[in-house]
Amino acid sequence: LAKTTQPISMDSYEGQEVNITCSHNNIATNDYITWYQQFPSQGPRFIIQGYKTKVTNEVASLFIPADRKSSTLSLPRVSLSDTAVYYCLVGDSDYKLSFGAGTTVTVRA
Amino acid sequence: KAGVTQTPRYLIKTRGQQVTLSCSPISGHRSVSWYQQTPGQGLQFLFEYFSETQRNKGNFPGRFSGRQFSNSRSEMNVSTLELGDSALYLCASSGLAGDHLLEQFFGPGTRLTVL
Numbered sequence: 001l002a003k004t005t006q007p008i009s010m011d012s013y014e015g016q017e018v019n020i021t022c023s024h025n026n027i028a029t030n031d032y033i034t035w036y037q038q039f040p041s042q043g044p045r046f047i048i049q050g051y052k053t054k055v056t057n058e059v060a061s062l063f064i065p066a067d068r069k070s071s072t073l074s075l076p077r078v079s080l081s082d083t084a085v086y087y088c089l090v091g092d093s094d095y096k097l098s099f100g101a102g103t104t105v106t107v108r109a
Numbered sequence: 110k111a112g113v114t115q116t117p118r119y120l121i122k123t124r125g126q127q128v129t130l131s132c133s134p135i136s137g138h139r140s141v142s143w144y145q146q147t148p149g150q151g152l153q154f155l156f157e158y159f160s161e162t163q164r165n166k167g168n169f170p171g172r173f174s175g176r177q178f179s180n181s182r183s184e185m186n187v188s189t190l191e192l193g194d195s196a197l198y199l200c201a202s203s204g205l206a207g208d209h210l211l212e213q214f215f216g217p218g219t220r221l222t223v224l
Contacts, residue, residue, distance in 0.1 A: 034212070036213075038152075042217065043113075043201070043216055044152070044199075044201075044213075044215050045215070046212040046213065049211075087152060089213075099144075099151065099152040099154065101151050102151055
């Protein structure tokens with residue numbers, strides 16, 4: 001399985017921007033990078049997906065450098081309800097799906 | 110459109126028993142993936158099925174197996190249960206664009222407790 005690395009936790013305050021970086025050195029040429037959000041006792045929920053450069057939707061942005069060995073999820077102006085665990089999902093050279101260990105983001109008032 | 114459903118939601122078994130979990134994907138989705146989530150190991154990939162064929166497999170022992178039916182519904186089976194198998198088992202369904210899995214939609218999970 002691909003080795004993905006994310007920070008274990010991050011703290012932030014309401015209204016700030018949160019950036020979470022995931023390292024994925026074994027990403028396959030044709031694989032996409034997908035980020036999920038998970039609240040306690042719920043299944044993960046899709047946030048955003050991209051292949052290269054920058055992708056933006058109504059809740060987040062995803063920045064992917066040219067070598068695609070990392071990606072950064074950017075959450076603008078977080079609120080208390082953004083407190084959750086965030087996972088990045090990529091495929092490795094064997095095309096097996098791999099979640100990172102997850103980053104616990106805590107947003108404080 | 111109905112979401113991913115998993116049954117049962119909760120299950121209690123004893124060591125040595127076997128268990129079968131069921132997942133019904135979103136209508137039209139042909140890919141079903143299974144994950145195990147524990148506090149210590151996080152979210153770990155078990156296997157993925159597409160059109161009744163297992164395409165990908167994670168690093169789990171052979172006690173963990175699965176199958177997919179022609180209607181895309183999937184089951185996973187764990188035999189000879191161990192205490193360490195206690196976990197939340199999540200199923201996710203997805204459409205495909207070529208070989209690339211699109212957004213995965215997760216079910217609520219089955220909470221398995223092994224005593």
